[in-house]
Amino acid sequence: MAVALDGQRLRAVRFTGDSCAICTASADVLAELAEGRDAGDALALGVPDVLDVLATDVRPTRMRCVTLPVSVLSSALGRARDGAS
Amino acid sequence: MRLDEQTRGDFPILDRVINGYPLVYFDSGASSQKPRMVLEAMSRYYERSHANVHRSIHTLGEEATELYEIARDRVQRFIGAPHREEVVFTRGTTDGLSLLAETIRRTLQPGDEILITEMEHHSNIVPWQLAARDRGARIRAIPVGDDGRLMLQTLDELLTSRTRVVAFAHVSNVLGTINPVADICRRARAVGALTVVDGAQAAPHLALDMSALDCDFYVFSAHKMLGPTGIGVLWGRRAVLERLEPGRGGSEMIKEVWIDHAQWNDLPWRFEPGTPPIAEAVGLTAAVEYLEKLGMERVTEHERRLTGQTMDALSAIPGVHVYGPPAEERGAVVAFSVKGLHPHDVAALLDAEGIAVRAGHHCAQPLARRLGVTGTSRATFSVFNSPDEVALLARAVAALHDRL
Numbered sequence: 001m002a003v004a005l006d007g008q009r010l011r012a013v014r015f016t017g018d019s020c021a022i023c024t025a026s027a028d029v030l031a032e033l034a035e036g037r038d039a040g041d042a043l044a045l046g047v048p049d050v051l052d053v054l055a056t057d058v059r060p061t062r063m064r065c066v067t068l069p070v071s072v073l074s075s076a077l078g079r080a081r082d083g084a085s
Numbered sequence: 086m087r088l089d090e091q092t093r094g095d096f097p098i099l100d101r102v103i104n105g106y107p108l109v110y111f112d113s114g115a116s117s118q119k120p121r122m123v124l125e126a127m128s129r130y131y132e133r134s135h136a137n138v139h140r141s142i143h144t145l146g147e148e149a150t151e152l153y154e155i156a157r158d159r160v161q162r163f164i165g166a167p168h169r170e171e172v173v174f175t176r177g178t179t180d181g182l183s184l185l186a187e188t189i190r191r192t193l194q195p196g197d198e199i200l201i202t203e204m205e206h207h208s209n210i211v212p213w214q215l216a217a218r219d220r221g222a223r224i225r226a227i228p229v230g231d232d233g234r235l236m237l238q239t240l241d242e243l244l245t246s247r248t249r250v251v252a253f254a255h256v257s258n259v260l261g262t263i264n265p266v267a268d269i270c271r272r273a274r275a276v277g278a279l280t281v282v283d284g285a286q287a288a289p290h291l292a293l294d295m296s297a298l299d300c301d302f303y304v305f306s307a308h309k310m311l312g313p314t315g316i317g318v319l320w321g322r323r324a325v326l327e328r329l330e331p332g333r334g335g336s337e338m339i340k341e342v343w344i345d346h347a348q349w350n351d352l353p354w355r356f357e358p359g360t361p362p363i364a365e366a367v368g369l370t371a372a373v374e375y376l377e378k379l380g381m382e383r384v385t386e387h388e389r390r391l392t393g394q395t396m397d398a399l400s401a402i403p404g405v406h407v408y409g410p411p412a413e414e415r416g417a418v419v420a421f422s423v424k425g426l427h428p429h430d431v432a433a434l435l436d437a438e439g440i441a442v443r444a445g446h447h448c449a450q451p452l453a454r455r456l457g458v459t460g461t462s463r464a465t466f467s468v469f470n471s472p473d474e475v476a477l478l479a480r481a482v483a484a485l486h487d488r489l
Contacts, residue, residue: 018427018459019427020427020428020429020430020433021427021430022429022430023427062429062433065429
């Protein structure tokens, strides 16, 4: 995942990956939800926000497919704010 | 009568309906289903004979001990082991390999080498890494060729005077490749290395004969061969087992104990501290007897036919790639990929039609890296699987892209 910040505002979120449909969907939804927000707001986005949009039944064994992009975004944002971008 | 026609009625779980479809279970390589005889033997044991083994001087204690030791005799016969005391019960293959790595670790010197292969399950990699790390030893690996076979031409260079252990799978849990155990062991012995064979994917499918395989250790799990979870077998050549110091202590593995030292028990109990999995041993006896009654040659033949049918059917589907050597040279394993679909999605879509396959790296990440994939989907077979089920799998895989 790559993020572009305008000051504190999250201008763009992009991702590449070799992942399953659920993980890809989660990353896609998360990127859309995060774009345009303040970095702090984007960091507060969690699995429930993604599940709300996905509106499908994700089984417990596949829940980490949803979780992965959430933790990747948060680490990408952390690095961007530290100036590493 | 075909083997599946003969055996299906023995497996209660096959009556399950999954997502509206009859269960098609193609994940025996991860853990097989259990025939009624195994379940009944374990219930009967708990209902009639349970007590601790080897130290209770009462009727139930004697019955439990006898049943537990009968399991050892059955396993000895099943794997063609020369001596019963060479059969050590463990918790499973991972436990057996760890026990060996922990035990052999103490004999390693800095600079010593442990030779594994690129197609190993993590259970036959990580315990050796732990052992090597502690002793300054080094791990090397026999590479896998594009044909899914070990590149044994590298063995002369890889086996050196520093090689202490050669640890490898009898049958790959991804490629299905049957490795030439006797040949590798003979060459390993020539440099003085111990040989450890991971038989997890072989014991359920092939007739075994320890004398012919000629390894020092052979390890497998009951739960992949129609038996219960929680018990496995470590077979060790008697002369080698006798030289090894036990790595785990407790009751049962000693003859006499003082405050500051102890005298070890005889084989095999020296390596079985604590109360063993007794009911599981009873279940394993039933599983072994079940397989023996079917005949392992028939089991191999049946599963090989299913493997070949699966490979042919899947290879014929555009965008589907099947990994590993031809059916006649492999165990009951077919790993495949579907272009444009992640293995997890393949497994989830097949599950929606009641078909259980495994997906992912199959605990063999170095091999996945070698194959250039993050994972594969994998169908594995047992005695109860039928050609009709393989046809269902092939039809479902062919229709995967239409369903997206």
